[in-house]
Amino acid sequence: MPTTIKIDPVTRIEGHLAIEVTVDTVGGKQQVVDAKSNGTVFRGFEAILKGRNPLDAPHFTQRICGVCPISHGMASSLNLEAAFGITAPDNGRIVRNLILGANFIQSHVLHFYHLNALDYIDTTGILDISPWGPRYAAPDMVKGATASTLVNHYVKALEIRRKAHQMGAGIGGRLPCSPVFVPGGSTENPSSQQISDFRTLLTEIRQFIDNTLLPDTLAVAGAFPGYYNIGRGCGNLLAYGVFDLTANGQTKLLKRGRYTNGQSLTVNTSDIKEYVKYSKYTAASGNLNPSVGVTVPDAAKAGAYSWVKSPRYLNLTHEVGPLARMWVNGDYTRGISVLDRIAARAYETKKIADAMDGWLNLLKVGAPVYQPSTIPSNATGIGLTEAPRGALGHWITITSSVIDRYQVLTPTNWNASPRDDSGQLGPIEQALVGTPVANIKQPIEVLRVVHSFDPCLSCAVHMVRPGKSNPEIVVHSRPSI
Amino acid sequence: MHNDGIHNRRPVLVLGIGNILLRDEGIGVHVIKTMENAPILGGQLPDYVELLDGGTAGADLLDPISDRQKLIVIDAVDAEVESGTILRLLPQDLDTNTEPCISMHEFGLVETLTMAKHLNCAPQEVVIIAVKPEDLNCGLGLSEKLERIVPKIIECVLDEIKNVKHLEPSKN
Numbered sequence: 001m002p003t004t005i006k007i008d009p010v011t012r013i014e015g016h017l018a019i020e021v022t023v024d025t026v027g028g029k030q031q032v033v034d035a036k037s038n039g040t041v042f043r044g045f046e047a048i049l050k051g052r053n054p055l056d057a058p059h060f061t062q063r064i065c066g067v068c069p070i071s072h073g074m075a076s077s078l079n080l081e082a083a084f085g086i087t088a089p090d091n092g093r094i095v096r097n098l099i100l101g102a103n104f105i106q107s108h109v110l111h112f113y114h115l116n117a118l119d120y121i122d123t124t125g126i127l128d129i130s131p132w133g134p135r136y137a138a139p140d141m142v143k144g145a146t147a148s149t150l151v152n153h154y155v156k157a158l159e160i161r162r163k164a165h166q167m168g169a170g171i172g173g174r175l176p177c178s179p180v181f182v183p184g185g186s187t188e189n190p191s192s193q194q195i196s197d198f199r200t201l202l203t204e205i206r207q208f209i210d211n212t213l214l215p216d217t218l219a220v221a222g223a224f225p226g227y228y229n230i231g232r233g234c235g236n237l238l239a240y241g242v243f244d245l246t247a248n249g250q251t252k253l254l255k256r257g258r259y260t261n262g263q264s265l266t267v268n269t270s271d272i273k274e275y276v277k278y279s280k281y282t283a284a285s286g287n288l289n290p291s292v293g294v295t296v297p298d299a300a301k302a303g304a305y306s307w308v309k310s311p312r313y314l315n316l317t318h319e320v321g322p323l324a325r326m327w328v329n330g331d332y333t334r335g336i337s338v339l340d341r342i343a344a345r346a347y348e349t350k351k352i353a354d355a356m357d358g359w360l361n362l363l364k365v366g367a368p369v370y371q372p373s374t375i376p377s378n379a380t381g382i383g384l385t386e387a388p389r390g391a392l393g394h395w396i397t398i399t400s401s402v403i404d405r406y407q408v409l410t411p412t413n414w415n416a417s418p419r420d421d422s423g424q425l426g427p428i429e430q431a432l433v434g435t436p437v438a439n440i441k442q443p444i445e446v447l448r449v450v451h452s453f454d455p456c457l458s459c460a461v462h463m464v465r466p467g468k469s470n471p472e473i474v475v476h477s478r479p480s481i
Numbered sequence: 482m483h484n485d486g487i488h489n490r491r492p493v494l495v496l497g498i499g500n501i502l503l504r505d506e507g508i509g510v511h512v513i514k515t516m517e518n519a520p521i522l523g524g525q526l527p528d529y530v531e532l533l534d535g536g537t538a539g540a541d542l543l544d545p546i547s548d549r550q551k552l553i554v555i556d557a558v559d560a561e562v563e564s565g566t567i568l569r570l571l572p573q574d575l576d577t578n579t580e581p582c583i584s585m586h587e588f589g590l591v592e593t594l595t596m597a598k599h600l601n602c603a604p605q606e607v608v609i610i611a612v613k614p615e616d617l618n619c620g621l622g623l624s625e626k627l628e629r630i631v632p633k634i635i636e637c638v639l640d641e642i643k644n645v646k647h648l649e650p651s652k653n
Contacts, residue, residue, distance in 0.1 A: 044618075047619065063501055110540055158543070
């Protein structure tokens with residue numbers, strides 16, 4: 001008898017990702033036979049921007065997500081620059097790259113130690129990791145000295161994460177939601193002191209990456225070699241590329257491209273369409289390129305099980321993320337699996353941090369960071385970049401100098417997408433099917449596959465919530481009705 | 482507002498969190514914006530107090546909250562009370578995670594405070610001024626009901642600021 005397991009943090013937050021898998025025994029092996037990835041967030045944010053000044057886009061889109069606001073700042077700035085027909089001066093481009101780089105580092109470091117590593121090591125008796133428990137227990141968890149080392153590094157990683165934040169905030173004005181990202185460049189012109197402070201923090205972070213993050217990643221991989229053969233998924237990879245090294249964006253640290261059916265190919269965004277057969281939007285919201293995207297909810301739609309649309313490239317499912325970027329760039333091509341995603345993320349952290357040191361040398365104190373412009377009365381734009389967890393695109397149509405249409409296609413939109421109109425499963429869904437599950441009451445294997453993608457939905461509602469233990473609540477004042 | 486840098490940290494942080502794209506969910510941010518733009522406490526905020534719009538951030542708040550004598554958080558609350566009710570909560574009153582995390586989004590205030598504890602840099606005192614929302618639909622601006630009580634919320638925050646007795650130099 002197949003059993004359905006649902007992993008759903010519904011008790012915690014709204015606007016989250018829930019994973020439902022059906023487990024059955026096939027060929028004598030208990031495994032996932034079907035998977036459904038269900039995102040519960042409605043893309044109504046885009047509607048808010050209609051009729052507003054295009055310059056509002058970087059401010060509002062950075063509010064969509066609590067994890068990658070900086071990537072939205074970058075995407076919206078590039079989007080408006082394309083629409084306005086301008087490019088950022090070198091200094092402005094570099095400042096934005098440095099802030100985004102700091103964000104990639106902190107995200108990747110925290111993801112490995114907080115979500116990935118804890119799937120593989122038994123922390124019992126080493127560190128009280130509450131309130132992040134209880135975790136699934138599994139007999140294959142690493143114990144002993146390796147576990148102790150990783151747990152100690154977990155605490156160190158929190159400190160490094162804090163330093164990466166300070167590094168970005170030092171030139172980002174403030175984080176989260178940096179005001180520095182504007183079409184035309186950056187509002188911050190770093191002083192030699194700011195550059196020097198940045199380098200001091202970066203040097204310590206790079207040492208941590210070389211001496212701790214990379215060895216720990218290899219230690220986990222070495223203890224779980226089977227995961228090089230689990231969670232392959234669709235096998236197609238897509239990257240918009242990120243960290244422009246020239247004003248026109250033709251050269252990037254991590255280039256644009258895709259790997260489809262075993263071939264390395266170029267990306268043309270007009271080949272992207274979003275499907276909605278299994279998404280809670282009207283049929284008229286489907287089969288459209290994001291440049292003409294429509295998002296009309298239909299919560300009661302028959303057969304629909306997700307609020308996420310299904311983006312496909314030439315009708316094929318593609319995975320996005322660090323592995324896609326590193327693969328397309330030729331930096332990592334060992335394979336596609338749970339461990340390859342984790343390894344590519346770690347190697348990418350090093351690649352970016354090392355490059356950032358060189359970018360600091362290219363900053364010219366006092367040189368322009370901003371190219372002024374005027375808002376055109378009618379224009380369209382596309383802003384393509386990468387968030388730590390994958391390809392991020394913004395599309396704009398400006399009519400009579402205000403926003404007529406704004407569409408945001410996030411990385412988790414690709415990875416956590418539901419089935420498309422032809423029934424093809426989304427990347428995470430495909431990666432889950434075939435995953436062995438030893439104990440359906442402790443489906444740790446499912447979490448390992450899902451975590452390898454570092455999924456992240458829009459952080460819609462994130463309220464505090466009193467516990468169920470009837471805390472003593474002091475009512476301070478009541479509104480007069 | 483500019484980051485105060487790592488060497489010049491003010492002892493009290495007033496942190497407004499929430500999503501301004503979901504109307505009342507952004508109450509914390511709206512209160513901070515009002516405090517930044519209105520003369521309060523006879524014209525000026527004391528120089529030991531910093532205001533921060535934390536947006537929808539989770540783990541990103543680790544550094545801003547660290548090494549403070551007092552942290553005053555303003556946030557929306559999901560509680561069985563009438564909308565517009567203002568609650569004064571302590572960290573131990575908040576619900577904690579009992580499910581496995583799927584994504585990085587599952588970092589809330591409680592998780593971030595725990596991270597700060599592991600690093601021995603947690604704020605010495607934490608108070609949450611929590612407000613029950615009326616309208617969580619996509620949209621900008623507060624509901625009329627919450628708009629009306631913003632001054633009352635600020636009063637609660639100022640009471641907390643006045644309660645800070647012995648100001649100590651921060652660890653930085």
